[in-house]
Amino acid sequence: MDPLLLVVIVIALALFFDFTNGFHDTANAMATPIATGAIKPKTAVALAAVLNLVGAFLSTEVAKTVSHGIINEGDGSGSVAITPSIILAGLMGAVVWNLLTWLLGLPSSSSHALFGGLIGAAIVGAGFGAVNYGTLVDKVLLPALAAPLIAGFAAYLATKLAYWITKRPSGSASPRRGGFRVGQIFSSSLVALAHGTNDAQKTMGIITLVLISAGHQSKGSGPEFWVVAACAVAIALGTYTGGWRIIRTMGTGLTDVKPAQGFAAEVSTASAILASSHMGFALSTTQVASGSVIGSGLGRKGAGVRWRTAGKIATGWLFTLPASAAVGAIAAALTHLGLPGLIVLIVLGLTAITGIFVLSQRQSVTHDNAMADVEASSAAVHIPSKKERRAAGRQAREAASQARKARKAADEAAKQAKEAKHQAATELRDARRRLDRDDAATRSLRTPSAATPADTLDAAADAGSGVSEPSDVERAADSRAVEPSNAGGSRTAPAAPEGQHRPESNPTQER
Amino acid sequence: MIEWISFVQVAGATMISALLVVGLYGLGVRLQAVAEDQNRNRTLQRAGSWLCFGLCGVLVLFGIILIIPALHSIVGL
Numbered sequence: 001m002d003p004l005l006l007v008v009i010v011i012a013l014a015l016f017f018d019f020t021n022g023f024h025d026t027a028n029a030m031a032t033p034i035a036t037g038a039i040k041p042k043t044a045v046a047l048a049a050v051l052n053l054v055g056a057f058l059s060t061e062v063a064k065t066v067s068h069g070i071i072n073e074g075d076g077s078g079s080v081a082i083t084p085s086i087i088l089a090g091l092m093g094a095v096v097w098n099l100l101t102w103l104l105g106l107p108s109s110s111s112h113a114l115f116g117g118l119i120g121a122a123i124v125g126a127g128f129g130a131v132n133y134g135t136l137v138d139k140v141l142l143p144a145l146a147a148p149l150i151a152g153f154a155a156y157l158a159t160k161l162a163y164w165i166t167k168r169p170s171g172s173a174s175p176r177r178g179g180f181r182v183g184q185i186f187s188s189s190l191v192a193l194a195h196g197t198n199d200a201q202k203t204m205g206i207i208t209l210v211l212i213s214a215g216h217q218s219k220g221s222g223p224e225f226w227v228v229a230a231c232a233v234a235i236a237l238g239t240y241t242g243g244w245r246i247i248r249t250m251g252t253g254l255t256d257v258k259p260a261q262g263f264a265a266e267v268s269t270a271s272a273i274l275a276s277s278h279m280g281f282a283l284s285t286t287q288v289a290s291g292s293v294i295g296s297g298l299g300r301k302g303a304g305v306r307w308r309t310a311g312k313i314a315t316g317w318l319f320t321l322p323a324s325a326a327v328g329a330i331a332a333a334l335t336h337l338g339l340p341g342l343i344v345l346i347v348l349g350l351t352a353i354t355g356i357f358v359l360s361q362r363q364s365v366t367h368d369n370a371m372a373d374v375e376a377s378s379a380a381v382h383i384p385s386k387k388e389r390r391a392a393g394r395q396a397r398e399a400a401s402q403a404r405k406a407r408k409a410a411d412e413a414a415k416q417a418k419e420a421k422h423q424a425a426t427e428l429r430d431a432r433r434r435l436d437r438d439d440a441a442t443r444s445l446r447t448p449s450a451a452t453p454a455d456t457l458d459a460a461a462d463a464g465s466g467v468s469e470p471s472d473v474e475r476a477a478d479s480r481a482v483e484p485s486n487a488g489g490s491r492t493a494p495a496a497p498e499g500q501h502r503p504e505s506n507p508t509q510e511r
Numbered sequence: 512m513i514e515w516i517s518f519v520q521v522a523g524a525t526m527i528s529a530l531l532v533v534g535l536y537g538l539g540v541r542l543q544a545v546a547e548d549q550n551r552n553r554t555l556q557r558a559g560s561w562l563c564f565g566l567c568g569v570l571v572l573f574g575i576i577l578i579i580p581a582l583h584s585i586v587g588l
Contacts, residue, residue, distance in 0.1 A: 058575070058578055058579050059578055059579065059580075134513075137513065138513050138514060142513065142518070143518075143521075146518055146521075146522070147521070150521065150522045150525050150526075151525060153526075154525045154526050154529040154530070155529070157526070157529075157530060158529045158530055158533040159533075161530060161533055161534050161537065162533050162534075162536075162537045165534060165537035165538055165540075165541055166537050166540050166541045166544070168541070168544060168545075176540075176541075176544050177540060177544075178540075178544075179536075179539065179540030179543055179544070180536075180537075180540060183536050183540070186571075190571065193575075197578070260537075260540075263533065263536065264529075264533050267528075267529050267532045267533050268525065268529040271524065271525045271528040271529045271532075271574075272521070272525040272529075274574065274575070274578055275520070275521045275524040275525050275528075276521055277578065278577070278578045279517045279520065279521055281517075281521065
């Protein structure tokens with residue numbers, strides 16, 4: 001096949017990849033301000049497209065990482081010749097994998113699909129030496145892990161800060177955080193700009209790589225201006241068309257992200273992506289934005305992580321690189337068959353793309369498939385709404401009051417038990433005293449010398465309010481042995497009074 | 512091999528810029544809300560809030576200029 005034709009096919013496919021990237025990912029930056037009514041849909045979509053276009057021109061560091069960092073371009077000492085057909089295979093793998101995950105609604109990353117496809121194709125097409133593993137780890141794999149964490153932590157702190165600064169006494173009249181609604185226009189614009197600096201550049205890198213491998217450009221040079229312009233236009237067009245698709249579905253509802261929280265998340269996302277682009281880190285903008293959304297959610301009051309959802313998202317991320325590498329490897333294996341294999345690859349790839357497109361048209365556009373992974377990631381955090389927080393507070397208060405009531409009831413019961421015990425003791429004492437008196441009376445009848453009249457005894461017992469042991473009744477009657485601590489004792493009451501002689505005429509009344 | 516310095520730089524730049532921008536903008540939002548309260552100097556609060564928003568914008572512009580090599584001459588880098 002004519003090498004020039006192959007180069008043209010690769011460039012066209014790369015620009016198509018760029019377009020889908022804008023269509024799928026970058027348009028979502030504007031979803032929040034549209035939803036909150038801060039900006040008109042038409043304006044928002046146009047703004048996002050223009051900012052992606054501008055962002056693509058800002059820097060070329062990431063493009064350089066892709067074009068002569070990860071893949072050894074060839075012809076130099078110790079480097080491996082990489083051919084346009086290998087790049088085509090890798091790109092085809094990335095595009096097919098990307099569209100497939102998009103159709104199935106799996107969480108994925110366009111950037112990782114691109115790198116995966118390229119690496120898989122390079123290894124199969126040109127051997128393990130074709131990949132520069134040091135740069136791969138340094139500029140792609142580690143940033144892929146670190147950037148979402150950094151952005152998430154920044155968003156967490158920023159959200160806390162935003163809520164702390166704007167905290168006002170609940171009685172104050174004016175809206176407290178309304179200003180963030182307008183602020184989101186700017187923060188979303190920054191995110192769109194940042195997307196342009198990172199996503200568009202990956203495609204520039206691929207095109208530059210194929211130009212270098214075909215000998216149209218010197219090794220180590222940056223992207224040509226027409227390449228930058230073409231990529232910028234492609235991602236802007238993708239953003240514009242993708243934006244309309246999102247607006248159509250806006251009525252189906254968005255995850256509840258408050259303006260202050262959204263502002264903090266978007267500023268963190270933009271900061272992280274812009275700083276990374278400057279360092280030449282080729283990262284997944286979707287993953288950084290997801291990290292920010294989760295981090296800012298955790299910064300809200302009473303928020304908690306839904307680990308199951310978060311795990312699902314993380315698994316999707318981990319899966320993308322090896323899976324697209326496998327697709328790229330299969331595609332590269334086809335190119336080993338020479339021209340027929342190459343033709344088969346192109347035909348198969350185009351068929352797959354068309355087939356997926358037709359299938360996707362059959363699906364109705366709903367909230368579920370129109371919203372990108374960033375939106376989905378916000379489901380990984382549970383933020384209690386004001387209503388839920390109030391309900392929880394009410395429940396806590398109710399529980400506390402119930403506990404108080406229960407304690408009161410317990411106190412009451414204890415008091416009653418004490419009284420009952422006291423009463424029982426009193427009855428017991430009464431009964432004993434009567435027994436004593438009867439006893440004394442009988443004794444005095446028997447021995448007239450005992451000059452203690454029953455009345456005196458009774459009065460004495462009354463005054464002492466003592467309780468005598470049943471065994472030495474006599475001593476108690478004589479010396480009025482007083483043991484008040486015994487009064488509420490644990491002696492069982494019914495033993496004494498029941499079955500005893502109870503004189504009807506007993507006038508004794510205790511307290 | 513791995514340039515840890517650049518990771519630290521990215522982390523530091525992200526933290527500082529995000530917190531500064533959000534902090535300044537938040538302060539502006541707060542001052543705007545305070546200006547609506549009674550017994551307050553409305554003009555002063557309003558001016559303060561716009562100052563905060565302005566500083567915030569300058570900060571963002573500075574960050575963007577830092578990224579674009581062609582514009583480095585503006586800030587004398």
